[in-house]
Amino acid sequence: MSLSATTAAPSPAPPDDAPPRRRRGYLFNRLDLKYSPYLYIAPFFLIFGAFGLYPMLRTAWMSLHDWDMIGDHTFIGFDNYTELVTDDYFWNALFNTFGIFALSTIPQLLMALFLANLLNRTFLRAKTFFRMAIFVPNVVSVAAVAIVFGMLFQREFGLFNWLLSFVGVEQVDWDGQRWSSWTAIASMVNWRWTGYNTLILLAGMQAIPKDLYEAAAIDGASQWRQFWQITLPMLKPTFIFVVILSTIGGMQLFTEPLLFGNGNIIGGDQRQFQTLAMYMYEKGIENLNTAGYGAAVAWAIFMIIVLVSLFNFVLIRRTAK
Amino acid sequence: MSLTTRRSRMAAATLAAITAVGGLAACGNDDDAPAEGGKPTKLVVDTFGEMGYDELVKQYEQETGIKVELRKTAQLSEYRPKLVRYLATGKGAADVTALEEGILNEFKANPRNWADMTPLVSSDIADDYLPWKWELGKAPDGRLIGLPTDVGSLAVCYRKDLFQAAGLPTERDQVAALWPDWNGFHQAGKTYKEATGKAFIDSVTAVSNGVLFQQGSDLFYDKENNIIADTSPAVKSAWEIATSMADISAKAQTWSPEWSGGFKQGTFAATFCPSWMLGIVQENSGEANKGKWDVAAVPGGGGNWGGSWLSVPEQSKYPEEAAKLAQFLTNATSQVEAFKAKGPLPTNLEALQNEAFLNYTNEYFSNAPTGKIFGESVAQIEPIHLGPKHQAVKENALEPALRAFENGQASKDKAWEQFTKDAQTQGAF
Numbered sequence: 094m095s096l097s098a099t100t101a102a103p104s105p106a107p108p109d110d111a112p113p114r115r116r117r118g119y120l121f122n123r124l125d126l127k128y129s130p131y132l133y134i135a136p137f138f139l140i141f142g143a144f145g146l147y148p149m150l151r152t153a154w155m156s157l158h159d160w161d162m163i164g165d166h167t168f169i170g171f172d173n174y175t176e177l178v179t180d181d182y183f184w185n186a187l188f189n190t191f192g193i194f195a196l197s198t199i200p201q202l203l204m205a206l207f208l209a210n211l212l213n214r215t216f217l218r219a220k221t222f223f224r225m226a227i228f229v230p231n232v233v234s235v236a237a238v239a240i241v242f243g244m245l246f247q248r249e250f251g252l253f254n255w256l257l258s259f260v261g262v263e264q265v266d267w268d269g270q271r272w273s274s275w276t277a278i279a280s281m282v283n284w285r286w287t288g289y290n291t292l293i294l295l296a297g298m299q300a301i302p303k304d305l306y307e308a309a310a311i312d313g314a315s316q317w318r319q320f321w322q323i324t325l326p327m328l329k330p331t332f333i334f335v336v337i338l339s340t341i342g343g344m345q346l347f348t349e350p351l352l353f354g355n356g357n358i359i360g361g362d363q364r365q366f367q368t369l370a371m372y373m374y375e376k377g378i379e380n381l382n383t384a385g386y387g388a389a390v391a392w393a394i395f396m397i398i399v400l401v402s403l404f405n406f407v408l409i410r411r412t413a414k
Numbered sequence: 415m416s417l418t419t420r421r422s423r424m425a426a427a428t429l430a431a432i433t434a435v436g437g438l439a440a441c442g443n444d445d446d447a448p449a450e451g452g453k454p455t456k457l458v459v460d461t462f463g464e465m466g467y468d469e470l471v472k473q474y475e476q477e478t479g480i481k482v483e484l485r486k487t488a489q490l491s492e493y494r495p496k497l498v499r500y501l502a503t504g505k506g507a508a509d510v511t512a513l514e515e516g517i518l519n520e521f522k523a524n525p526r527n528w529a530d531m532t533p534l535v536s537s538d539i540a541d542d543y544l545p546w547k548w549e550l551g552k553a554p555d556g557r558l559i560g561l562p563t564d565v566g567s568l569a570v571c572y573r574k575d576l577f578q579a580a581g582l583p584t585e586r587d588q589v590a591a592l593w594p595d596w597n598g599f600h601q602a603g604k605t606y607k608e609a610t611g612k613a614f615i616d617s618v619t620a621v622s623n624g625v626l627f628q629q630g631s632d633l634f635y636d637k638e639n640n641i642i643a644d645t646s647p648a649v650k651s652a653w654e655i656a657t658s659m660a661d662i663s664a665k666a667q668t669w670s671p672e673w674s675g676g677f678k679q680g681t682f683a684a685t686f687c688p689s690w691m692l693g694i695v696q697e698n699s700g701e702a703n704k705g706k707w708d709v710a711a712v713p714g715g716g717g718n719w720g721g722s723w724l725s726v727p728e729q730s731k732y733p734e735e736a737a738k739l740a741q742f743l744t745n746a747t748s749q750v751e752a753f754k755a756k757g758p759l760p761t762n763l764e765a766l767q768n769e770a771f772l773n774y775t776n777e778y779f780s781n782a783p784t785g786k787i788f789g790e791s792v793a794q795i796e797p798i799h800l801g802p803k804h805q806a807v808k809e810n811a812l813e814p815a816l817r818a819f820e821n822g823q824a825s826k827d828k829a830w831e832q833f834t835k836d837a838q839t840q841g842a843f
Contacts, residue, residue: 163501164524182839249672249681269821355670356491362814363823363832380806381498381520382843 149395152388160385173389183390185364186372187397189275193350193368194343196279197286202335204283205290210320212291213298224295227288238281239352246277246353268354274366281349286342290335297331298324329409336405344398345370369394454732456481457739460508462493463690465563465722466752467743474742480735490514500727501527507727509736510743513560514722516805518550521725523802523843525553529726532558534737542746546797547761551723554639560723561744564758566688567788567795568624568717571695574780575706576683580609586710586782593713596625596655603662606683613664616673616682618820619813621663622656624686626808628717628796634808634841635801643807643837653816653830660820667817674698686712688719689759689788696778709782716794721761759788766792802843811836 156174159167177183212223230238245252246267254264267273301324309319347370354360358375360367367375373394377387457480461467464486471482485508487493494517500507501521513521521527535558540548543562551560570593574584582602583589593599603614615621626633629648636642643649664682666673676682677698687695687709695707724740726733742748746764750771753760760766766789774785801807815833818824824832 161524162498163521163527244671247671247675249666250675250679266821269823355667357809357814359810359814362818362821375810378495380803380840382523 152391155385156388156392158385160383160388162381162384164382166385169385173386174393176386177389177393182364182367183369183372183393186367186369189271189360189364189366190344190346190368190370192271193275193278193282193346193366194340196275197282198336198339198343200279201283201287202290202339204287205294205335208287208291209294209298210324212295224292227291229288230285231289233285235285235348236352238285239349242277242281242284242349243353243355268361268366271365274350274353274361278346278350278353278366281353282343282346286339290339293335294328294331297328301327333406333409336409337402340401340405341398344394344401347371347374369397454480454509454735456483457510457732457736458483458485458508459510459512459739459743460485460487460493460497461512462487462490462514464756465512465758466754466756469755470743470748470751474739480739482739490517497521500729504729507729509726509730509732510740511725511727512563512722513725515550515566515720515800518560518723519800519802519804520806520843522553522559525555525557525559527728528553528557528559529728529730529733529737530557530559531561531726531737531740534726534734535561535741539741542762542764543744544761544763544792544795546795547721549797550800560725561740562761563722563724563744564749564752565761565792565795566690566718566720567759567791568627568712568719569687569689569784569787569791570684570710570712571687571691571707571779572684572710573680573703573706574708576610576612576680577606580606580683582606584708586708586787589708590711596621596713599713600659600662603659603684607662612680613682614662614684615659616664616666616676616685617668618656618659618663618816619668620686621659622652622812622816623719623808624712624717625652625655625714627719627798628712628714629798631796632799633801634804634812634837635799637799639801639843641801641807641838641841643811643841644834649812653812653833656816657819657826657829663820665817665820678703686719689757689784690720692776692779692784693757704778705780707778708780709776709784709787711787712791716791716796718792718795721759753785759792761792801841803841806840807837811840 155166157168157170159165159169159172208227211217212220212227217223244250248254248264248266248268251267253267257265265273267277305323305327306319309323314322346368350360350366350368351358351371354366358367358371358379360371369390373387373390375387376383376390378384380387459467459471459482461484467484471484474480475482487496497507497511497517501524539561544565547562547565551558551562553559570589572589577584577589582605583592592602606612606614626648629651631648632642632646633648634641634643634646664672664676666676666681672681675698677695678700685691685695692709699707724744726736726740730736743752744762746760746762746768749758749760749762749765750768752758753765753771753774760768760771765771771785772789774783775781776784811833815824815829815836818832819826819829
């Protein structure tokens with residue numbers, strides 16, 4: 094547009110010719126300014142609409158039906174949800190999910206904080222190596238992790254029972270009890286995600302201005318004191334992010350407990366380690382005729398994630414203040 | 415074919431999740447325009463496991479000039495989600511679809527997904543098959559939705575070397591004589607355990623499977639498909655016999671690593687073998703144990719675990735031709751050929767009398783005459799009615815409760831309570 098404007102300038106163009114030309118350029122400019130940003134972001138929204146929003150709305154619609162995957166669909170209003178409230182196995186799955194979540198997230202974040210602080214120290218040699226190494230477990234496929242850990246936690250030929258036998262502990266039936274199955278599953282999650290969280294926390298730590306520490310050191314603050322008074326408060330936004338991510342991951346826990354239980358969707362003979370996501374799969378996909386109920390479980394999980402994330406957010410904001 | 419079924423349930427479960435989302439190329443038959451006179455140019459056959467149809471479809475192609483595409487899926491647990499998607503979306507299904515005993519029932523619950531084959535096949539073939547097997551191929555509304563392919567049957571696989579070490583007989587006839595009934599089986603197990611200190615069978619659920627399928631009466635459902643799990647005498651008897659065997663059980667859950675590892679380690683000396691299980695026993699035990707296993711008759715006589723049917727989905731464009739192909743694949747000659755190729759046991763009465771079938775011996779299992787053993791066992795199978803959610807009740811209610819008792823997590827009463835409660839939710843349809 095600008096090019097045509099400059100070439101037109103030296104020799105005065107015929108008066109009847111110039112205005113439409115310039116107007117056309119002007120119009121294009123305006124359209125470009127006004128609409129091209131939408132074009133640029135359109136791919137995301139189109140994909141999100143097709144693979145994010147539509148399935149969500151469709152699931153909501155399904156949850157209001159008695160939905161047989163290969164049969165009839167009958168509208169039943171909120172019956173699925175009222176049934177859900179009195180469903181023992183739903184609460185059992187919720188309890189398991191929170192139990193495993195607590196066993197995995199809390200030690201994992203403490204560990205990640207400790208490791209990140211260590212990696213942030215100036216005295217450490219081969220920093221890049223350690224930073225890379227700590228992330229490696231996260232790159233391993235979750236199925237491989239679950240299968241290998243499943244073998245380690247075997248009752249008869251498992252490594253952990255073999256090691257425990259040296260200290261006189263009798264064969265533990267790992268998937269038999271609640272505590273042991275939760276521990277086994279949480280250990281898989283911890284192994285896989287500690288490094289990831291460490292890296293994010295480390296990035297947060299490195300964004301803290303060095304002069305704060307220098308000033309504190311001059312004032313005679315110990316390393317420990319610096320950590321509590323400077324690192325932790327300054328790390329608050331990163332920490333919120335990490336906690337929310339862990340929450341979402343924890344609420345959706347599926348592959349680890351499923352493969353730990355030999356692929357059985359009910360998660361242990363007495364559902365000791367069936368998580369919410371597994372319960373959703375059991376109702377929504379395994380049982381063809383309860384797809385609507387499964388959809389209601391899916392929406393319940395969504396609501397729980399929103400609630401827990403909000404709770405985390407508020408809690409962490411408050412304590413960090 | 416009851417599979418290779420859930421041999422690696424673990425990996426398959428993940429795969430199922432992935433395929434459900436990822437979408438395999440749904441090669442439907444939309445593009446096969448009808449040739450002259452409404453005759454198809456191509457028919458598609460969906461099977462799982464190994465049904466032994468490779469040569470048979472080639473033969474059919476030559477005889478009829480219709481091209482047949484055989485789509486094989488290794489695991490039933492991958493096969494089922496694909497089939498569900500075809501039916502739910504109304505496209506992609508093959509013209510001839512294999513349905514296994516465990517999944518047949520839930521698909522029967524919506525019979526309108528399947529073509530009624532009664533007018534499509536020859537009217538006199540009903541008498542060619544084991545009567546109970548033929549009846550199971552019918553939907554509740556009486557429509558014929560499946561032609562019988564194979565049957566699992568039931569026998570006991572036992573380790574000769576371990577039996578010998580425990581002072582038990584090793585010849586298959588003498589071994590079978592040890593257990594005319596389940597009590598005899600239990601006694602043999604106790605003798606073995608006293609002598610060796612080791613477990614006799616793999617798990618109590620293996621026993622419950624054996625007992626359940628030889629009862630010849632209603633199991634979890636009555637004929638009107640009401641759930642009767644808590645009152646059914648057959649279930650109660652399977653429960654009592656299975657729980658009584660906890661003292662001789664290795665507590666190795668079927669398909670678990672403890673279980674498959676147990677074959678090599680000799681953690682148990684006997685297990686229950688439908689014919690399709692032989693291959694799994696062989697694979698888990700390895701070459702080193704060749705000739706150590708043998709096959710004997712099951713206590714209480716007869717029984718069945720697994721088996722399939724061939725069906726024509728309603729969405730098939732050529733139901734008539736598809737039904738003809740299904741009839742061809744399940745006739746006596748084809749069933750013997752399939753047995754010779756991959757081992758599925760015939761259900762066609764004529765095939766069961768066939769010389770080649772009856773004289774077959776299995777080299778890995780000490781040259782046991784498996785054709786004869788399973789063939790005789792097939793004749794004794796009692797017809798049973800499996801309800802719509804039979805598999806779910808068995809796998810997600812009965813077996814977990816039995817294992818909870820076996821592993822000492824619950825008392826017998828508590829476990830029974832757990833089973834009857836779960837049977838109601840799992841069995842609802």
